[in-house]
Amino acid sequence: MALFERDQLPSRSALARFLAALIQQVVEALHILFLEDGLSRPLCPDEQEAGLLDRQGQHWMVFDVDGTREAARQRAEPPTDDLPPPHRRLDGVCAPGYTGRKRGEVVSTRTTVSQAHSFQWLGSFGNRGNGRYREELRQACTSIEACLAAKHFPRERALLHLDGQYGTGAVLADVANFSFVTCGEDYAVLNQPEIQACLHLPADHSFARPESALVRQLYDARMWRWDRRECAAVWL
Structure with a gap:
């Protein structure tokens, strides 16, 4: 201070x-x-090491990387001589872009990263308009690496949870050094010959939740594990 x-x-x-x-x-x-x-x-005097245990008893640390956007409306002012020239404060932080289901003419985007178990905030990176989400994703990975180094936790057992904004092949190359779970933005990656060869074979595993009759089929294609219905990929 x-x-x-x-x-x-x-x-x-x-x-x-x-x-x-x-x-x-x-x-x-x-x-x-x-x-x-x-x-x-x-975070607290009696802090315990949080994480996720898989079926083999291995400890994983999960990080949430989420891309959010905030739309804003720029109201018009009456062009009269008794009023000063309009100065919009949102011009510095917003620009025209995809607003989704939100009302507004301009938008600002932000990428947030936090540890999923302890909700520890590791970073927030924002830009005008549609933003620079690939650059922000690389900044988020840098913050995650700093957290892993501070906790002396191996990178091989760090799991990134990404939203659909990062579900393209070009973006996934930026997080190839981590294990990650994400939703695919499109189905173009399913056209890869290795993926198609696996999809024509019986599923490697299937599971269903008690509250739903939907049965999900999992396919193991080299280093990709796919959920056909949810189009989720885990890089191992």
Whole structure:
């Protein structure tokens, strides 16, 4: 807090104005300092190592990487001489882009990364319009690697949970060093010869939930494991 010459955190609006006056390199350096400080000590005195145990008893640490977008409406102002020229505060953080089911003319995107079990926040990376989600995904992977190094946890047993925004082959290449689960954005990857050869064979495994009569079939295609109905892939 010595940076702000106060003993308490500033308000969100004051902090936003302070960060807006900094260049991107300084903001990234500040993010690294905050991340290192957060990982240097446990969340609580009796913190236990959270994670997921598979059927073989191996311990996995799961990270959520989620791409979100926020739409905003820029209302028109009457063009009269007694009013100053319009200055829209959203121009600096929003741009035209895909709004989905949200009402608005402009949109800002954000990629968030957190540890799924402890809800520990590891980073938030935003951009105007449709954003730069591949660049933000690489920044999220860097934060995850820092968390794994701080906890002395092997990368081979870190599992990334991605949403459908990252379900393309080009994006999946950025997380090839991790095990991950994601929903496919399209079905083009199913046209690969290795995948088609496996889909013509009997399923390697099938399972159903007690509350549903739907039976899911799993296929193991080299390094890809596919769920035909949900189009989910796990890189092992």
